[in-house]
Amino acid sequence: MNSGVRKPDDIMAEYLLGGAKMLADLCPKCGAPMFEVKGKRMCVVCAEAAAAPQTEVPKVVAADGSPPVPENIRVITPKYAKAQTTPAPVSGDISARLDSLILQFCTRAETEPEPTRCLSYMECIRTAAEARTMLNR
Numbered sequence: 001m002n003s004g005v006r007k008p009d010d011i012m013a014e015y016l017l018g019g020a021k022m023l024a025d026l027c028p029k030c031g032a033p034m035f036e037v038k039g040k041r042m043c044v045v046c047a048e049a050a051a052a053p054q055t056e057v058p059k060v061v062a063a064d065g066s067p068p069v070p071e072n073i074r075v076i077t078p079k080y081a082k083a084q085t086t087p088a089p090v091s092g093d094i095s096a097r098l099d100s101l102i103l104q105f106c107t108r109a110e111t112e113p114e115p116t117r118c119l120s121y122m123e124c125i126r127t128a129a130e131a132r133t134m135l136n137r
Contacts (some may be wrong), residue, residue, distance in 0.1 A: 008032050008045045009101055013108075015044045016124045022131065026094070033094070098132045 008030075015035055016022060025034040027043035035044045102125055109121035 006048065009097070009104055011044055011048045013101065013104060013124065016127065017120050020044065022127070024131075024134075033097075095132060095135055098128050098135070102128045102132070 012022070012033065012035070015037065021036040023034045023036055023041065025041070026032065027034055027046060030043060030045050030049075032043055032045040034041055037044065105121045105125045105128065109118050109125065112118040112121060
């Protein structure tokens with residue numbers, strides 16, 4: 001089933017469908033959104049790459065650790081955030097990535113014959129759309 005390298009969007013979609021939570025933080029190594037999987041914060045794209053031969057170990061970020069913010073990252077603070085909290089860095093192209101992810105989920109939902117899986121796709125679409133809305137504030 002998995003022949004060759006998978007696209008980051010497909011990897012993230014699989015984790016979202018599996019119940020993982022997409023976070024606002026970005027991986028300092030590859031720039032993909034971080035995920036919370038079974039209570040651990042990790043980059044699922046780096047973890048997938050690490051599962052393939054000849055790659056590095058996935059980078060797990062502690063909840064209180066803050067990775068360095070690259071130059072191409074802008075920092076946003078949600079209106080509901082407390083003043084003492086550190087804002088999460090957000091890549092300038094995260095909105096485009098979310099749009100692409102939403103489109104992929106819509107395409108999959110449209111052609112999915114199984115109602116329960118279609119419902120899962122719709123929940124992923126809603127979650128990604130909510131994230132997109134939060135970025136636009």
